[in-house]
Amino acid sequence: MKTNNRVYLRKLLQERNERPEKMAEIDAEINATFRQTHAIMVIDMSGFSRTTVRYGIIHFLSMIHRMHAIVYPVIAEYGGTVVKEEADNIFAVFPDVKSAVDAASDSLKHTGAVNTTLPPEMDIYLCIGIGYGDVLMLEGEDMYGSEFNLASKLGEDLAQQGEILLTDSAFENFEGKKEDWKRVEFSISGLELVAYQRA
Template sequence: MAPSNNRAELDRLLQTRNEHPEKAAEIDAAIHRAFSQTHAVLVLDMSGFSRLTVRYGIIHFLAMMHRLHIIALPLINQHQGKLIKQEADNLFAVFPTVALAVEAAVDLLKTLAAVNTGLPDSLDLFASIGIGYGEVLMVEDSDMYGSEMNLASKLGEDLARSGEILLTEAAFTQIDPVDPASDRWEELEFSVSGLQLMTHKRLWQGSRDRF
């Protein structure tokens, strides 16, 4: 039996909503019942997509994306996460908690740095990561939609520099600020597309900039 949160069911409900706007509230409630889940959302962006593709060609880039996927998947699973999808040079994953997502992000960046020490410069892998937390509409385990996912994508793809981890404000509220073992964070504010975004950057030991 197909899960109730499959693509066909979402398309059916959205079509009904378009045809019967007077039933929008009822249909929205049905969509939330079937598709709504709460997760920490991690979006990883591989740095240098355009530069790598122009310099070495698309096959070289695809091979690097394949290597990144092979490295990332076991680390995501190790921290109780689930890889939802891969789009171009981005990986989208969900975790039960923000703490687990941050742990996975740290391990991912550290592992990439370690792998790079044994590779020629043309094969080095670099990434930036955004993390959000909140409700998403999950379509089976292959796609998702939601404000916090969009914000995490904006942080990972556009605002974080290579080797940086940025959290949305909602994600940061899930971090225990009094835990003596917790990470150190720097508050940053960005203005993007008319929106003021308050974000939090993880500070690496011995550096206030990046990993």
């Protein structure tokens, strides 16, 4: 039985490389098996390098563990699914942009509340990017797609501490108060990006 896992995707990609005459047929099979539409949320912890250098990796790993304990229930509460973790990043998908935005907002509120009870060296600060669109989804493993890449760029590289940034597509598909958001432009890695941040 076919499943949307990495092994099957690699098999199809290998066949695509070896049989260019079947490219359209193989692409159709990849799309039918893996393509899904989601709101994509990328959470990055602010200050990874600085904190690790100052307090050591064990201290930072304990902060990541605390962040997961705070954020995972919030993601689940808004119908989200964690696809993967990498270092201090969480990659999750939601059925719609509003759910992702609400989860992001609550994650910031919850970490902020916890920070009031902790010494400064244990404070957790998040940067969050949200995209919306089609991705190739490997269940429980990974995802690939332009909106995933853009959400990652926003969350990991461009969002400031405590900030949520939406891609252009996420903003277009956001069923919330759009007047609360303002358009911002970034130039990074040769890309001109349009995003939206809370006004």
